[in-house]
Amino acid sequence: MENKVIETIQNRRSIRRYKQNQITDEELDKIIEAGCYAPSGGNNQSSHFVVIQSPETLNELKALVVEEFSKMEIKEDTYKSLKASILQSKKGNYDFTYHAPTLILISNLRGYGNAMADCSVALENMMLAATSLKIGSCWVNQLKWLADNYTVKNYIKKFDINEDEIICGGIVLGYSEQNNLPPIERKGNHVTFIK
Ligand SMILES: Cc1cc2nc3c(=O)[nH]c(=O)nc-3n(C[C@H](O)[C@H](O)[C@H](O)COP(=O)(O)O)c2cc1C
Known part of the structure; x- marks a missing residue:
């Protein structure tokens, strides 16, 4: 049974390797629209999408991320991906965006119980829309990990993300340098059928 949605x-x-040419505004608009069409708890629609394509701003943000991760200590229970980000930042050669030309951060209201869920469904919608448009994407969580970092909180005010909002995640977008990657077989997860 052929089904485009399931195929996508x-x-x-x-995708972690990108071409440097920017995606078109038409493609970007379609992807953002897909994010906005995601469901939200109580139809709250309070997700805030921040689209960053300015190379200067991306570089500034990447440098800030490296600086702030470099200051962090690794503890025994530090989450493995966060640990990798800290270690790479301490080496000084870390680009959490994989040199992608577009970064979308998503924030929502602090204290809103569905903030993370609403942002997650929007991020997945955008990644699926990107895939269907032959645009590469990757979830990047670094700004979420730094959501309560004082310097980062101050910096993101220029993105109109103020104290009442918290970054829940992000994705990078661009034309892929890694085409036709086969799907990774899902051997994890747990499904229980009660029929
Ligand atoms: C909540 C979440 C956070 C993630 N954070 C990152 C990240 O910070 N950097 C990254 O390269 N990939 C990140 N990923 C991507 C996962 O590593 C990836 O989805 C997983 O390895 C399966 O590979 P696939 O997406 O190619 O199927 C994240 C995915 C999710 C759902």
Whole structure:
């Protein structure tokens, strides 16, 4: 049974190498629209999408991320991906965006119980829309990990993300340098059928 939606879900892969040419505004608009069409708890629609394409701003933000991760200590229970980000930042050669030309951060209201869920469904919608448009994407969580970092909180005020909002995640977008990656077989997860 052919089904475009299911094919797109299975073909989406996290892309970590990008061409440097920017995606078109038409493609970007379609992707953002897909994010906005995501469901939200109580139809709250309070997700805030920040689209960053300015190379200067991206470089500034990447440098800030490296600086702030470099100051962090690794503890025994530090989450493995966060640990990798800290270690790479301490080496000084870390680009959490994989040199992608577009970064979308998503924030929502602090204290809103569905903030993370609403942002997550919007991020997945955008990654699926990107896949269907032959645009690579990857979830990047570094700004979420730094959501309560004082310097970062101050910096993101220029993105109109103020004290009442918290960054829940982000994605990078661009034309892929890694085409036709096969889907990773899902051997994890746990499904219980009660029929
Ligand atoms: C909540 C979440 C956070 C993630 N954070 C990152 C990240 O910071 N950097 C990254 O390269 N990939 C990140 N990923 C991508 C996962 O590593 C990836 O989805 C997983 O390895 C499966 O590979 P696939 O997306 O190609 O199927 C994240 C994915 C999710 C759902």
